[in-house]
Amino acid sequence: MKTAVAKSGWLQETGVRFDAAYHLSEGRQARHLVESAPLGTVGLGEATKRIFYGGRAKRYYVDSPERGIPFMGSSDMLKADLSSIKYVSTKHTRDLEDSMLQAGWTLISRSGTIGNTAFTTKDFEGKAASEHIIRVVPNGKLPAGYLYAFLSSSFGYGLLTQGTFGAVIQHIEPDFVAEVPVPLLPEAQMQQIHADIEAASTLREQATQLLLDANNLFEEGNGLTYNESWLAPSENIDKAANVVRASDILVTSIKARNHSYRSTQIIREWHRKPGIILNEYLTEPFTNGTGGGYFKRIDDKNFRGPGMVSQSDLHRQNPGNYKRVKIIRATSKDYAQPEMVLFPSVGNAAGENEIFVQPTLAYKLYEGQLLSGDIGRFICNSKEDAAYLFTALRTKAGFRILRAMIYGTTLRRLNWQLIKDINIPIADQNLKNKVSKLVLRAFDFRHEANQLENKAIQAVETAISSWQK
Template structure:
């Protein structure tokens, strides 16, 4: 309940009118939805299912790799599907994490571990509701309503009477900032997806019959090919098919170690935590790196051995290089925005390109089905699979000339600038609302 009493007291001092949240949602409290428990029946594609957002997925920039839940499940529970402009709040485990549903989320299914707040747009702007609930006044009240001693939960009635101050023109301005951020993210997502499709077409890479290196299957390989790698995923049907596809593509292949400036993974290190960036740098884990921003900023000491080796720079490509290969393992990130100059965990592998556009091209290839298979085949180890430098040094990818790389990957750099701008706009919206409340309560 940290901060909840103080927030309520300050809101009480505010002379502006205050409405209950349920008075601003569509249909009253029925506009704050807990979808209820569901049966998870997974399918392979969008023809038979809906993209399914977990409580972590709603906070991620890239939604291209999420699972699909059967349409029959959604037909049994229509509250499973979400619409754009809704505010989504995690309600179980790490509660109170929020996302504003953008256009490319519209019609997706979402876990029951996320509350849906549906604004009545005849009464309030959707972006303002999201911005206010994310302030240091709204958020503590949201989280103070939870129950449970070990696993906390949030229910609609816990936040139904949450006070929402009416701030006039500030509401309009906050909404415009939040909506602009959502639009930028949707546009960036479209650009990245279009660029990925364009790359596959330009490289003349066919669709893969197999896309999972851990899928049950068999393959025949020469005994000479078993001298260096004996692990089955490396020689799986998916790996061999992807390898053959790039070898027979339009452009010749080069080793990643040849076209990149450097490939490395920092050593495992002891975490020396400090209070703030005065004494070090913000730290992100291999999970937080995939979010729009870290959920809870933490800082690691500048006295950490090999400190500079952990700092990632704009234009680099990083990916999760430890963990189960069906999760985040191998999914690439193009370093930009809030990730620039941040202290990244040692489980994130680093690819340092020779130019920013080269970094964007490498990122683009690695996110294709072919790139993903070829990265995942590199994993070794049974308990916690990992990727090591010798594996990546021999990794090959198609490498067209500079003009083609720039044409294919240039838009990706701009898309990531849009993602960074969106985060800044969202922060401005929250700060705008906070200042209005602070000034009004004096």
């Protein structure tokens, strides 16, 4: 339990706030350090054109980009891949103009989980965001990348979260964010931090394009063609019901979802092409759960045990700050290896933007990290094999197959018996090599982008820490 004697001046500074969490937060110490900056500080509001969140309006979700635009919540802004977020109707949703995003802004989550940040790249343009995200629009007085790096630092986070209010769902407001003091560093140092953030953004944009190119090459190179309705979000566009012959009933399941018309058609299309069945592609069968390890989560910031990658960490743009655990026992399979395709293997499969069964690579981003038992692992012979399999499963068709082959009610899991004999199309080795090369290069770029961003944030934290007397 933390205790402190509050001075009367503290209450006057904060509009007579009596909640202990505010005065005992790390934000008070952060503010003291920031305000001791040798070159002084400026209020965030002075360095911005506008700090705001989008308008509140009833949302009408649609299934296609022809009738809507991508719409992200505060959890979506942290994702490395923005291709699976929801669409809202451009016709029926009011005040969308004020919800649109532009490149070069800093986004801050303002309710629920407060203080998470993202720097908008060109991939954010043309997308709208909810009122749960505060937009910080720079005016050029301070470099945009520097503002983002400071707000993403431990000191910026402490200052942002200090202003939370609310009993059940906590919030912060733009007026409070505008008053956050931003320390001034030497101009050359701020410009270097900005340059690193900009370079990281460019690398992420290039990685997004490389993965899109890999998807297209996989489908075109294998000559795959699909009815548009097979890839649509709704199961019912083409057929609301499907007749299945007794001879086609899967031995392990009579669940309707496992026999859906569109997943059956996609699987047949894949089986018409040259390839290798999944069971033979992998070095060993997939199983739910850990590789034999057991880890106890420790909710204590002072505990220095190893970090463990959770399901939600898998698709974060810059994964890190993992939950600390105490290892009771662990095997080599509990640690990420470059030959692994990773995916969240436990979830409710409720919507298109859910990360359940959406794959990623262990290569570069997670190598050597301890993995949660809820993370699925497809272990391949090489990182090149993993990159190609990742691409196949990342396509809309691959995603439809995985989402159909699950079991469970509230919490659902991937059913290995239903997918082990699925054919992975491989027209020839040359195609496989080209696809793998694009994917591995994309993950190289993502890794380099994370290193540049972390370097910029670390530079801010090192400078501020040096002022401590």
